Amino acid sequence: MPTYIPSSAASRFSIAVLACCVAFVLASCGRRDAPVATATTPDAPKAETFAAPQDVFERDARAIIGISYPTGLDRYPALAKLLVAHAAARRAALDAALEKTPRPSVPFELTLRFSTAADAPRMFAVVADEELYTGGASSRPYREVFLWSPAENRLLSPEEMIPNPAAWARLHEQIRHLALEESASLSAPAAERAMQHVFVPRFSSSGRIAGLRFRTDDGGEVEVPGSELKPLVAPAYSGWFEDAPVVAAESPVATAKL
Numbered sequence: 354m355p356t357y358i359p360s361s362a363a364s365r366f367s368i369a370v371l372a373c374c375v376a377f378v379l380a381s382c383g384r385r386d387a388p389v390a391t392a393t394t395p396d397a398p399k400a401e402t403f404a405a406p407q408d409v410f411e412r413d414a415r416a417i418i419g420i421s422y423p424t425g426l427d428r429y430p431a432l433a434k435l436l437v438a439h440a441a442a443r444r445a446a447l448d449a450a451l452e453k454t455p456r457p458s459v460p461f462e463l464t465l466r467f468s469t470a471a472d473a474p475r476m477f478a479v480v481a482d483e484e485l486y487t488g489g490a491s492s493r494p495y496r497e498v499f500l501w502s503p504a505e506n507r508l509l510s511p512e513e514m515i516p517n518p519a520a521w522a523r524l525h526e527q528i529r530h531l532a533l534e535e536s537a538s539l540s541a542p543a544a545e546r547a548m549q550h551v552f553v554p555r556f557s558s559s560g561r562i563a564g565l566r567f568r569t570d571d572g573g574e575v576e577v578p579g580s581e582l583k584p585l586v587a588p589a590y591s592g593w594f595e596d597a598p599v600v601a602a603e604s605p606v607a608t609a610k611l
Contacts, residue, residue, distance in 0.1 A: 403430050406437050415451060417462045418444065423469045429477060432501045435508070436467055439481060439497070450487035462486040470498065473556040475593055476509070477501040480553060496568055498551050511550040513587065520585035521550060524567075524577065532569045561595040 405427060409420040420440050426433040447463045454461075464484040471478035479499040486492035500509040515521060552565040555576065564576040579594035586594065 403427050403433070406433055406440075409440075413460075415455075415457060415460060416447060417460050417464075418447070419463070420444075420465045420467075422467050423479060425469060425472065425477075429501055429503070429506075431506060432477070432479070432499065432508075435499065436479065436481070439499075440465055440467075443483060443485070447485065447487065454488060457488060459486075459488075461488070462492065470553045471556055473560055474503065475560060475562075476554060476556075477503055478554055496551060498553055500554070511552060514590050515550075515582075515585055516587050517585065524585070527577070528567050528569065528575045531575055532573065557595060559595065562593050563595060 406422040408422060409418055411418040422433075422436065426436070443463060443465055447461060450461055451457070462484065463486075466482050468480050468482070469478070470480045478501065481497045481499070483495040483497075484492045485495065498511075500511070500514075501507075502509050515524075552567050554562045555564045555566060557563040557579075562579045562582075564578050565582060566574050566576045568574050583591050583594045
C-alpha cells in the first residue's frame with residue numbers, strides 16, 4: 354500500500370534535495386577552478402660573461418690617447434675590472450687638464466700600456482707604464498704594478514709583503530747608493546729622488562720569487578735577490594722567496610746587496 358506524504362513535507366524534502374545538489378555542484382566547480390600547487394625552484398644566478406678590455410687609440414686636434422691591455426685577463430675578471438677602472442681614472446686626469454686648457458697648442462697625450470710582468474701560481478703581476486703630457490717641456494712618466502693573488506682573488510699590496518718601514522728605508526738606501534754608482538749624473542740629488550713601494554717580482558722555474566726589481570728615476574732597474582729579501586718580508590710570504598742567480602735581461606739590471 355503506497356505511503357502518503359503530506360504536500361508540505363514533500364515540498365520541504367524537495368528544497369533540501371535541491372540545496373544539496375547545488376552545494377555539490379558549486380564544490381565541484383571550486384575544485385576544478387582551484388590552481389594546482391606546483392613545486393618551484395629559484396632561478397639559478399646567471400654566470401657573468403667576461404668582456405675582455407679593449408685597446409684604445411683616439412686622436413684629434415686636442416689629444417692623443419693610447420691604451421693597451423695584456424692577454425690572459427679572462428682568468429682574472431676582477432683584476433681586469435681594476436685595470437679598466439685605473440685607465441678610466443687616468444683618462445679623467447687628461448680630461449681635467451683639457452678643461453683647463455681647451456685648445457692646447459700641442460695635443461695633450463696619454464699613453465698607458467698594461468703588460469704582464471709575472472705569471473706564476475702564487476702571483477699574476479701586471480705593470481702599467483704611463484706617459485702623460487699636459488703641456489710643458491716633457492711628459493711625466495709613471496709606473497704602477499698590480500700584484501694579483503690567484504689563490505685569494507685579490508690584490509696584494511707591497512706593504513703586505515714588506516710591512517716594516519725600516520725595511521723599506523734599507524731597501525731604498527741600497528738602491529739609491531747603487532744608482533749613484535751606476536750613473537755619473539742624476540736628474541736630482543739622491544735625497545730628493547722619490548722611491549716608491551713599487552716592484553716587479555721575478556719568479557724562478559720552481560715558482561718562487563728569485564728577486565724583486567725596482568725602477569730608478571733615470572729608467573734603470575735594480576734587482577734585490579730573493580735570499581736577501583727573506584729577512585725583510587712578512588712571515589706569511591717568506592716561503593715565497595728563494596736564492597737564485599740573476600738572469601740576463603734585455604736591459605742591464607744591477608743587483609743590490611743588502
